[in-house]
Amino acid sequence: MSIQATWRDMSWEISPQRIASLGEISTETEVKRVSDSTSGQSKITGRELQRLSIRYFTSFEAGGNPREEYKTWESKIGLYAPLRIAGSRFGPSNFQLRSAAIDDAALDTQGRIRSGTISLEFVEYADQISTGDMEIIYQGKDIYPDISVKACEHEMHAESQADSLVLRFNDTSHQWDSWSVEQESTIEVIEGAARTGKMYIYDVKPENGVYTLKAFSIPPTSKNRTSKSWEMVYFRQLCKEIADRHGLDYEEHGVTDRLYLYVVQNNEPDFVFLDKRCKLEGCSFLVFDGKLVVYGEREIEATSPQMLLQLNTDAKFTYSDNTAKSYKAAEIVNGTRTGTYSAATQSGSRVLHKNITTPMYSDGEADRFAQNLLRLENKNQQTGTIDWDIQRDLAPGSMLQLKTFGVKSWDGYAFVYRIRHDYMAEKSKIFVRKPLNY
Template sequence: MQARRAHLELVYENVDITADLQPHLANWSYTDNLSGQADDLQITLEDREQLWAGDWMPEKGAKVTAKIIRENWEEDGKTDELALGQFELDEIEVGNPPSAVTIKGTSIPESSSLRGENKNKAWEKTNLSVIAGDIAGGASLELFYDTEDDPEYDRIEQTEEYDLAFLQRLCNDAGLALKVSDSQIVIFDEAKYEQQEPIDTIIRGQVRITGYSGRTTLTGMYSSCRVDYHDAEQKESIKYEFTPDNPPKTGRVLVVNERVKSVAEAERLAKKKLRDANKDGTTFSLTLVGEIKYLAGLTVNLVGWGKFDGKYIITQAGHGQQSGYETKLELRKCLEGY
């Protein structure tokens, strides 16, 4: 039987430097987030000869692409891989003892104008997808707009805000998720992703789990959401209250006073706001032997974990290697009916 092996393949500014890394590689980690945070890559190199702190030190702002390569993992002679995407190197640290260099990369390019530059701009008679497309184009990124929801605006203003902060605010208001990954801005509906078929069933006792924890709470949860909007100009009030099947056992009602044009729009808003408030009611964390099939946004079933059994969406997948290749999952129980 051949030995299991896993390693990181790294291409730096279109040059494969994997062979140069291997003799010095102490550990590496990759974190894939569902939304709201950048994906990141971190590599630590031993540097007794002061190569990586000297002539070999990477340039800040350089582009790297990475893959996880597994050999003999599932069966002898078989190789598989997970592409991690492109990152921009944004931070380098040196330290001693032991002599080491840590290189960090982010999926949100600091060389773009997404962060750190306050801007002022206005759009009229437009949609969220158009605004997102304008911002993506200005940052030399692609836009992947993966939802049928496309809010309309009579007029919307960006006032002394970073592009990314402004776009994140619009997505939050619309109940949509946003991430920047592999040279793309991705906007999507988490409810749609939760409805996907699970890619795996993680059965307690049948999977090599090295650690786990679970949490369920009523803190910050609501049993229903009421949209209550009065249009002074039209002298019209629109009200709608949504209560899901099997609501949390709390008497709190989430009241939303935001502009809506119809009862149907109020219903959509109520479901999204209640979902956002209640989505972290049950969470679970798992650490297991390295598995490349787990990525943020995919769903899995948990079986054999008592009251924590059920369908979950992966909100964060961490892959890394120190003494051995491990995968760490942050899971959120999928909501049904909203």
């Protein structure tokens, strides 16, 4: 099978089942000019949206269905996605389908369209167009015009780690050195549809006129240690209290609120404490743009995929399968109480034995902790990485539908647990894992 090109879930391919090759393709990009009333001449103010035309032939004899293909294209008018040819993005970040037509249709005696030429018109998606400029908002002011950016990498995590930003730049206006970077100073990078959200600057290092800035999504107060105890406290109450301590808004998805008889936080940072409690409850959290988001892993992994990602043999896709090292069951012990859980869909016979310091006040709570800690140990048994054109609208904690032509066993749903955007190279590295059903 040879996949020539893809757009959303549509493809042009040459295979034993279907021959629908990319026929005629033409594109046009030109500068944008406006008339200057003062000089009487026109001046260049940017560029027009890029246009793209595609025509291809399809027929019953070649494994196609011209009428159904046209109806499918018609239903997608107004949608946008990258066009990929030979596995690489062609043109801008997204093309929007503006029109679809079928020409030279040949009918048989029963009135069926046996062959025809489908014509498609695309335009660069206006909301996604990049002017070549990004915005770098430092303490509410866009400093991008005052610096020369050499590198900008934004790494986002869906669990256990804060998002990070590494920015390297020349201080071309010689202003940065005069700005006093205080703790909890904020910065945000906006690049087209992508944005880092509010980040907190932790470190700035100058070296030979080049500054390297590091920022994280969790405020510096996260390093503070806290000791506290609660009686008859709900899980949601713990989450909201920690968000409030650090000036964060709170949001949750698919979380079951649990009541605890007694909980102790013993001289540890708030987000370390919260991470431990989330793992016991089968949850994870992330911090983005000044908001703490807690979600149930099973519930999120059961949602519909955000997008289809088709990877042909030219795509850079690596995968790891550690299923042989996974556990069939878990036995969790604290004092005299033991929690157990066995996953019906998990193969093998290995049992996870774990002593935990968190008290378990009922058999139901103990068994729930055992189930969630088994999931924690097994959830990364099948992982993969995808190097792709920048995916500005893809976020960690979302679901993808993968279609691969080199590793068929990976076809299906995948959970995005980490993404690294390189804004200067316009590349994304996507980290995925296969979801569990328990």
